[in-house]
Amino acid sequence: MKFTKMQGIGNDYVYVNCFKEKIDDPAAVAVRVSDRHFGVGSDGLILILPSDTADFRMAMYNADGSEGAMCGNGIRCVAKYVYDYGLTDKTVIQVETKSGVKELALTVEEGKVSQVRVNMGAPELSPAKIPVVSQKDRVVDEPIQVDGADYRMTCISMGNPHAVVYLEDVKGLDIEKVGPKFEKHPCFPDRVNTEFVRVLDRHTVEMRVWERGSGETLACGTGACAVAVASILNGYVEGEVTVKLLGGDLRISWDQENNLVYMTGPAAVVFDGEIEL
Secondary structure, eight states, X not given: OEEEEEEETTEEEEEEETTTOOOSOHXXXXXXXXXXXXXXXXXXXXXXEOOXXXXXXXXXXXXXXXXXXXXXXHHHHHHHHHHHTTSOOOSEEEEEETTXXXXXXXXXXXXXXXXXXXXXXOOBOOGGGTTOOOSSSOOSSEEEEETTEEEEEEEEESSSEEEEEEOSOSTTOOHHHHHHHHHTOTTOTTOOEEEEEEEEETTEEEEEEEETTTEEESOOHHHHHHHHHHHHHTTSOOSSEEEEETTEEEEEEEETTTTEEEEEEEOEEEEEEEOOO
């Protein structure tokens, strides 16, 4: 199987051009290639496929083989791949995902894509659709007890479920201990991605993320979008928000009039390769 390893601010995936390659069991392939000792090493597997409703279709699988609905950093890399590898010459494309069709605007420098702006769609705040167990219309700054400790969370779906938690110290957090407790908390029927956030100023936050199915990753695009929306809902920030992740920065804006979230960030090729399955 020929593949390209790519990363968006450290959120790395193995990408396969399924216009040329055929994968019968993508879940098993995801587990194999994601292993950082016996495989390629990645946060998961992303397939680039034909689409009946858009220019391309993206299918993503986490490192444990579970299928995800959407990956913000991953979809930017899809845009870079299809342009840089000659699958399209368009600088505005549509990509079908399990959470709907996303529009991407490509910034091209010297024939290669350097930045991608993604219309991530509308944030979902209804608890039943996130999903999170709650009797309220929205889960904003609500208490939750995890492993005997009290936290306050704001829950949002950006195509996948997120719980945003604000802390005074995110660098010193034992995320390997608390992350899985959030992920598998009975409050979240489909598990959850958890963002641990510190507000730096009115336009800047820093975060670490525990992704369901993958553990801590260097970046999470949908998570950064959820954090920006949550931070606006809680009154911590305004305007365009710079979200500082372990792998780099993303710029997020929420057009509240049209209820659309936009994410801008880089995408990069690491290397091309081939692996026997």
